[in-house]
Amino acid sequence: MLRIVAIDDDPCDQAIVARALRSYDDLSLNSYSHPQEALDAEDEPPDLVLLDFEVPGLAEFEPFEMIHRNWPQVPVLVLTGNEDLKVYRQAIQAGAHDCLCKNELLPTQLMRCIYNTLERHKLQQELRTRACSDALTGLPNRAAIVLELEQRFAQGTNREPFCLLFLDIDDFKLINDGYGHDVGDQYLLEFVKRAQACLGTHDILARFAGDEFVVLLHGCADDSGVSDFVGCLEDSLNIPIMIDGNELYTAVSIGVVADRSDYEDYKEMLLEADTAMFAAKSRGKARYVWFDAHMRAEALERLSFEHSLRHAVECRELQLLYQPLVDISTGYVDGFEALMRWTRPDGVVPPLKFIPIAERTGVIHRFGRWAIETACRQASQWRKLAPELTISVNVSPVQLEHPAFTEAVFESLRRHNLPPEALTIEITESGAIKEFDSAVGILTHLRKAGLSISVDDFGTGHSSLSQLHKLPVTEVKIDKSFVHAMADQTDYSRLFVETIHVLAGSLGLTTVAEGIETQEQRQLLLDCGYNRGQGYLFAPPLAATAATECLKRSIDSQATAPCHLPNVVGTSKLVSSTAELSVHD
Ligand code: C2E
Ligand code: CA
Ligand code: CA
Numbered sequence: 001m002l003r004i005v006a007i008d009d010d011p012c013d014q015a016i017v018a019r020a021l022r023s024y025d026d027l028s029l030n031s032y033s034h035p036q037e038a039l040d041a042e043d044e045p046p047d048l049v050l051l052d053f054e055v056p057g058l059a060e061f062e063p064f065e066m067i068h069r070n071w072p073q074v075p076v077l078v079l080t081g082n083e084d085l086k087v088y089r090q091a092i093q094a095g096a097h098d099c100l101c102k103n104e105l106l107p108t109q110l111m112r113c114i115y116n117t118l119e120r121h122k123l124q125q126e127l128r129t130r131a132c133s134d135a136l137t138g139l140p141n142r143a144a145i146v147l148e149l150e151q152r153f154a155q156g157t158n159r160e161p162f163c164l165l166f167l168d169i170d171d172f173k174l175i176n177d178g179y180g181h182d183v184g185d186q187y188l189l190e191f192v193k194r195a196q197a198c199l200g201t202h203d204i205l206a207r208f209a210g211d212e213f214v215v216l217l218h219g220c221a222d223d224s225g226v227s228d229f230v231g232c233l234e235d236s237l238n239i240p241i242m243i244d245g246n247e248l249y250t251a252v253s254i255g256v257v258a259d260r261s262d263y264e265d266y267k268e269m270l271l272e273a274d275t276a277m278f279a280a281k282s283r284g285k286a287r288y289v290w291f292d293a294h295m296r297a298e299a300l301e302r303l304s305f306e307h308s309l310r311h312a313v314e315c316r317e318l319q320l321l322y323q324p325l326v327d328i329s330t331g332y333v334d335g336f337e338a339l340m341r342w343t344r345p346d347g348v349v350p351p352l353k354f355i356p357i358a359e360r361t362g363v364i365h366r367f368g369r370w371a372i373e374t375a376c377r378q379a380s381q382w383r384k385l386a387p388e389l390t391i392s393v394n395v396s397p398v399q400l401e402h403p404a405f406t407e408a409v410f411e412s413l414r415r416h417n418l419p420p421e422a423l424t425i426e427i428t429e430s431g432a433i434k435e436f437d438s439a440v441g442i443l444t445h446l447r448k449a450g451l452s453i454s455v456d457d458f459g460t461g462h463s464s465l466s467q468l469h470k471l472p473v474t475e476v477k478i479d480k481s482f483v484h485a486m487a488d489q490t491d492y493s494r495l496f497v498e499t500i501h502v503l504a505g506s507l508g509l510t511t512v513a514e515g516i517e518t519q520e521q522r523q524l525l526l527d528c529g530y531n532r533g534q535g536y537l538f539a540p541p542l543a544a545t546a547a548t549e550c551l552k553r554s555i556d557s558q559a560t561a562p563c564h565l566p567n568v569v570g571t572s573k574l575v576s577s578t579a580e581l582s583v584h585d
Contacts, residue, residue: 002027005042008052009033013102017050020107035066045071048117053080064094072151075121077113097121134207136185137192145206145214149266157261163226165215166255166273170285172211175248183243190241191250198232221258230288251286253277275299309354310363313370317343320374321541324550328522328533333554335390337534338375339541359398368399373412378544380416382551392424392454397431400442420450429461432471440471447472465503476504480515486524498528
């Protein structure tokens with residue numbers, strides 16, 4: 001039985017429609033004079049609405065909008081007294097399925113129009129289903145969830161309460177990269193099956209993109225419903241997913257928001273859930289986090305930080321400071337380590353804050369190229385004063401992944417006429433171990449070309465020397481934490497520092513100590529056999545001009561008399577152990 005609702009304020013027109021449809025018995029017709037009357041009286045949306053466009057007291061299109069808002073899935077056939085084609089076009093543009101002039105209302109013509117409207121509606125629905133479902137999982141896709149949210153928001157504050165959860169599978173990339181896309185797909189299907197089992201009948205799970213999903217929890221306004229769902233999901237994910245004999249463990253990071261009347265639109269709600277998901281990731285993954293207003297401020301700050309970071313090179317906001325590497329016994333300078341600084345209009349950002357973000361966003365490649373180029377240019381100047389001088393540049397393991405990395409290094413060396421032995425690449429122990437496979441090939445290439453490779457922060461990455469020896473390393477730079485702990489008799493650091501020197505020597509590697517701040521540390525290092533190092537005791541990282549002065553002083557004192565002053569900057573500028581001399585070019 002086809003259920004039709006006709007809305008027309010004119011009783012004569014109502015009668016004409018009723019007469020036209022009388023001879024068809026497999027349909028029911030309910031007539032009303034106002035859209036609101038129909039909406040109040042009908043318990044269920046009908047199969048089709050015959051709608052008069054002009055209703056007294058309502059603005060143009062308003063009758064249509066009222067119907068569309070409340071019965072978004074119902075096709076509308078507009079009946080108008082106006083023969084003007086313009087009206088026809090307007091009706092179709094507004095979303096009506098067809099438009100018919102009342103003056104020519106014959107039963108067969110009306111029925112034909114009704115069938116056309118229903119058929120067109122069916123086709124539209126089919127297209128929408130296809131466009132709105134995810135090919136792999138069959139779940140509603142991003143377009144579908146957007147449509148769903150739009151429809152809910154179109155109902156204004158009358159909409160049912162619900163919570164929106166933004167889910168992102170933790171480390172899904174590892175599964176995809178490690179086992180291949182087929183396993184990744186099967187894994188997603190199993191994940192979806194488990195998530196679906198935790199949902200109520202009216203809840204919706206949609207695949208937003210890749211490994212991101214959106215859940216709408218129906219009728220849920222606070223944490224109780226959310227924690228039920230998340231608890232169930234976590235329990236089901238505690239059992240590993242088995243694919244092709246592989247045991248895969250899963251966790252998800254989830255951002256949660258409850259619908260609020262002050263949302264301008266659905267986009268704001270989605271954005272807040274996404275922001276909360278990001279907070280869940282940065283708090284250690286495998287958890288759900290409710291959105292709070294601070295997060296938005298933080299997210300905006302993060303965006304602006306990342307944005308200015310991207311432009312730091314062009315804006316000439318990057319600077320290299322140079323910390324002298326010295327002969328520990330004499331204090332003479334034989335090299336420099338280049339250390340990056342980012343000066344923003346509101347102050348200097350320490351590298352430990354911006355380097356990880358540069359790595360995550362890929363900006364590190366540009367920064368790294370700039371650092372090597374700048375350091376090489378500087379070193380070629382200095383080597384006119386001290387021909388044996390070396391320059392050490394810190395390189396993040398992410399940089400090694402760039403196919404053009406080695407070529408950029410060679411290019412800088414060539415451009416500044418520097419021999420490869422003038423340049424040392426410093427890579428942290430943890431970075432070298434984590435990216436061992438990609439590191440080994442590229443570092444070998446650089447080593448074969450004559451560059452030196454130093455393992456930085458040695459002792460903090462829990463590797464063994466024999467493991468590191470598989471890398472083409474030439475130097476071990478003992479981490480400053482061991483140097484600082486050496487004076488403590490009860491600490492094993494002194495033994496460690498000494499043993500590393502002996503072992504490194506037996507493997508043909510040189511050793512360097514960093515973070516030397518006191519005479520006592522210097523003496524202990526000498527006792528352990530170290531003769532090269534750096535630290536505030538000798539000099540802090542210096543701007544290029546100050547570093548040049550420092551080098552000249554060192555050369556002068558070597559020429560006149562052996563230097564017994566370990567502070568190469570000069571006694572007047574002796575720095576405290578914690579402060580860094582702020583010197584600018
Ligand atoms: P790092 O390579 O271990 O650099 C040594 C750090 O110790 C520097 O911190 C330096 O300023 C500091 N330092 C020097 N002497 C002393 C001392 O006597 N006592 C103490 N407590 N600290 C001392 P900085 O410049 O803040 O750099 C921190 C880290 O940022 C570096 O550690 C390095 O891992 C990274 N970094 C710096 N520049 C670059 C760069 O151009 N590229 C990359 N990828 N990383 C960089
Ligand atoms: Ca370093
Ligand atoms: Ca270090």
